[in-house]
Amino acid sequence: PNEIILYQYEVCPFCCKVKAFLDYHKLPYRTVEVSPLTKKQLKWSEYRKVPVALLDGEIVTDSTAIITRLAAEIAGQEQQEQQQQQKSHGEEEWRRWVDERLVRLLTVNIYRNMRESYQTFDYITASSCNFGFFEREAARVVGAVMMWGISGRLKKKYGIEGDVREELYQAANKWTEALGDQRFHGGSKPDLADLSVFGVVRSITCTDTFMDLMHTTRIGTWYEHMMDAVGDSTRLSTS
Incomplete structure (x- = not known):
């Protein structure tokens, strides 16, 4: 387009x-x-x-x-010819896993306690250009308290048992195990599974959840490779 x-x-x-x-x-x-x-x-x-x-x-x-x-x-x-190869190594399954498992694990982690919930809403409201000062403060406080309050219900709704941080670590290590000795899931270049995992993990960059994920699991090396592969943003200025 x-x-x-x-x-x-x-x-x-x-x-x-x-x-x-x-x-x-x-x-x-x-x-x-x-x-x-x-x-x-x-x-x-x-x-x-x-x-x-x-x-x-x-x-x-x-x-x-x-x-x-x-x-x-x-x-x-060419895409149609590649689809069979991609399905053979589970690209579509991993894309579904991102939507149905990884995003949910990240969500319950960034709101798992009041401090992290406030931290997350600081990040969210600072990143949005659609808040004035009072709207931003209201959204930060009300949003943080609300999401912390319902985080337990989200955990139950999503079928997440046990410690949410440990569940996230296990998910990250499951992903890196699937890479085997390859640089990316797609081999020498990222595929749609790589880009999906990378995108959702990058969305929580300024949180404790992200830092813990990088320091406690094996996902950090792959993430750095993805940062290099994706490169700078191609977003155009709105001005």
């Missing part, structure tokens, strides 16, 4: 998945920050969850669908 516009929350893990894909493939894009309180930027859309992408004016919703659509356009016919 000649024009890509991504309606997003800056630190939403699903939005960060899409941005990782765009950055890696050097696709220029613009972002529109959606207000989590009013979502007025999406008033034209029946679908009210982020991310929403406009690809040359065509609406595409859901992070996995957006990435799949763009990947098919980039590779064209």
